[in-house]
Amino acid sequence: MITFDQVTVRYEDTAEPALREVDLTIEEGELCLVVGHTGVGKSTLLGAVNGLVPHFTGGTLHGRVTVDGRDTAHHPPRELADVVGVVGQDPLDGFVTDTVEEELAYAMEQLATPPAVMRKRVEETLDLLGLADLRHRALHELSGGQQQRVAIGSVLTAHPRVLVLDEPTSALDPTAADEVLAAVTRLVHDLGVTVLMAEHRLERVVQYADRVIHLPGDGRAVHGAPGDILRTSSIAPPIVDLARTAGWDPLPLSVRDARRAATPLRTRLGAAEPAPVRPAPPAGAPALLTARGVTVAYHGVPAVREAGLDLRAGEITALMGRNGSGKSSLLWALQGSGPRKAGSVRVTSDGTARDPHTLPAAEARRLVGLVPQTPADLLYLESVGQELGQADSESADGDTSPRARRILDRLVPGIAGTTHPRDLSEGQKLALVLAIQLAATPRVLLLDEPTRGLDYRAKAELTRIVAALAAEGRSVVISTHDVEFVARTADRVVVMAEGDIVADGPTREVIVASPVFAPQTAKILAPLPFLTVDQVTAALDASEDGDRT
Structure with a gap:
């Protein structure tokens, strides 16, 4: 054919x-x-x-x-x-x-x-x-x-x-x-x-x-x-x-086949407790963004209904839910650019709580950065180099070093500065916009489907970047359908349905309880509480070290 x-x-x-x-x-x-x-x-x-x-x-x-x-x-x-x-x-x-x-x-x-x-x-x-x-x-x-x-x-x-x-x-x-x-x-x-x-x-x-x-x-x-x-x-x-x-042969390609092969592995893991995916955020960290009663409607049809959230310093939150559940509408309302029929949003910076909806766009971006589902909407210059240079010149701290270029090279290396942004693949466009937004170092960062178009290597690098931002005391919210990325990255999961927040809790509790949102490792090794392959590898290494001693 x-x-x-x-x-x-x-x-x-x-x-x-x-x-x-x-x-x-x-x-x-x-x-x-x-x-x-x-x-x-x-x-x-x-x-x-x-x-x-x-x-x-x-x-x-x-x-x-x-x-x-x-x-x-x-x-x-x-x-x-x-x-x-x-x-x-x-x-x-x-x-x-x-x-x-x-x-x-x-x-x-x-x-x-x-x-x-x-x-x-x-x-x-x-x-x-x-x-x-x-x-x-x-x-x-x-x-x-x-x-x-x-x-x-x-x-x-x-x-x-x-x-x-x-x-x-x-x-x-x-x-x-x-x-x-x-x-x-x-x-x-x-x-x-x-x-x-x-x-x-x-x-x-x-x-x-x-x-x-x-x-x-x-x-x-x-x-x-x-x-x-x-x-x-x-x-x-x-x-x-x-x-x-685990050394399985033949290689399973479905969860069903993997579960059939996993019985010896579950036995080896035994009662081992998986290591945390990442260090826990500091207890009692202050809320950088507080939202109460946020309501968004389009032509009289509610998209978000009285949503309330506290986004704390050092915390990575995953926002999940089926298509059309209101995730993007909530993010735009939190950032200040989107419509908000009712409710309040306050972002705390330098001891002052302000509503980003009432601020000029450049100032609001330094408080709350947002990467939309269609990142090309934020690209308007003639080359990648110009976009990166503009981002650095607008950085909040006055640092004129090529910060955006360094971030881009970590996500997707090898993009020439002379390349026109419209000639990039969708994954490369996303990486460029992420670099532009991260260069502004906002206190709160909202990412709408950031892994779309990214391969596993780029997603792993994005996880490291997001974790570094959280370690600096920032709050990151990631709206995504990528359950594997959530399992490796998020401290907390918020689930939306028909405009309502229907679940909010630690990542392991929320995604393992759902057959829809559970990652492959959790499905294969259930009822063991493992979410990622890295956790399994660490547990096996610890078991072998214990046997040698």
């Missing part, structure tokens, strides 16, 4: 090609998972399938890419639209209509699908992706996860033979992600659709893959069975890390 024949893609002003002599054949009805660190060429590989590379992205393509017998060098994307459906990293970039129902029908209109068929497919897709209640909603009113589902649905209605998905679950809560992946799997198994999917949250998708294509970063593409590739790859989900630690 898809063939790469000695494909090399090189962009102008880059020393090395994004892809180098890639030979690859993907059969009909195969689900291929593309893995690799941020910026190694995954989006380039996907874009070559429907001709976006090089027809629209620029660069030079050597070799030959064929899809269903059509050479993409001679068939631009519009001539492949009946065969290949593509969903990019940012769903808003692909929307061309105003409402959910119109967006689902648009692709079929361009392909001259008969009206009766269009109506039937729209209804099927609404049910398949759980969008029926949103059919008449404006696209800009939807949460990020709802927009992601609409974007996927808009290409499914055309019944493509090949489906290309770039981070399809990045903005989805665990339940919605499972629903989308189940739908994609049905397309593969029941209709023979070929799926090429790039995803950083491998724990969600690796069990569904027929084959893994690993891009190690030197332009090559190494492919094979998931177990064979992941056993030695530089990027792997927690279940694989746990299997490597």
Whole structure:
């Protein structure tokens, strides 16, 4: 169905090609998972399938890419639209209509699908992706996860033979992600659709893959069975890390298979108490931000209802909940830029409590920094270097050293200062905005889906940066669907549903009690109280040291 024949893609002003002599054949009805660190060429590989590379992205393509017998060098994307459906990293970039129902029908209109068929497919897709209640909603009113589902649905209605998905679950809560992946799997198994999917949250998708294509970063593409590739790859989900630690063979790729293999490991761990994921925040730390009765409504529809929070110095709080539960609305209200129908927010700095909503934007940013779901909204200059320099010049303490550059290099190294921000991948854009906001060193930092588009290495670095900020006495709130990141990073978890705060407590108590939010390690080793592979490794090392003594 898809063939790469000695494909090399090189962009102008880059020393090395994004892809180098890639030979690859993907059969009909195969689900291929593309893995690799941020910026190694995954989006380039996907874009070559429907001709976006090089027809629209620029660069030079050597070799030959064929899809269903059509050479993409001679068939631009519009001539492949009946065969290949593509969903990019940012769903808003692909929307061309105003409402959910119109967006689902648009692709079929361009392909001259008969009206009766269009109506039937729209209804099927609404049910398949759980969008029926949103059919008449404006696209800009939807949460990020709802927009992601609409974007996927808009290409499914055309019944493509090949489906290309770039981070399809990045903005989805665990339940919605499972629903989308189940739908994609049905397309593969029941209709023979070929799926090429790039995803950083491998724990969600690796069990569904027929084959893994690993891009190690030197332009090559190494492919094979998931177990064979992941056993030695530089990027792997927690279940694989746990299997490597325990020495399991064959390598389990699902929680079910891992639990079957885990009985000896649970016995070895015995009654061992896991070490804390990170040092506990200081007891009795003062509240840097106090919110009481915060209410947000849009067109009379409540998004947040009388929410109350105390954000304390040195504490990392995870804000969780299904898509549309009000997380982003609450963050914007706390930061001061978003609407607030009722309630109060006070941020304490230098002994003075102030409401950021009443302050000039620059001053409010020094009190409460916010990284939105769509970080590109904060990028407006012509180069990465200009963005970083502007951030340093606006820093609160007058430090003009390249602080933002250092933070960016820790998150995603190697981005040239001359690069235009719009040419970055979504993960790189996020890292750039994180560096810009962190350069202002706000007392309270709010991150809305900060791990979207980041690989495991970048997320580990983000955890270290966030922990360092908390150690300096700052308070950090992270709105996320990434349960693995929460398990490694957060002291406290707040769960929202339909605008209400329904749970608030220590991370272990909240996420282990929920089958939806529990990380893979907790599911595999239950009822033992382990959340991360690092905790398991530390416990095994301590047990071996005890045996030697």
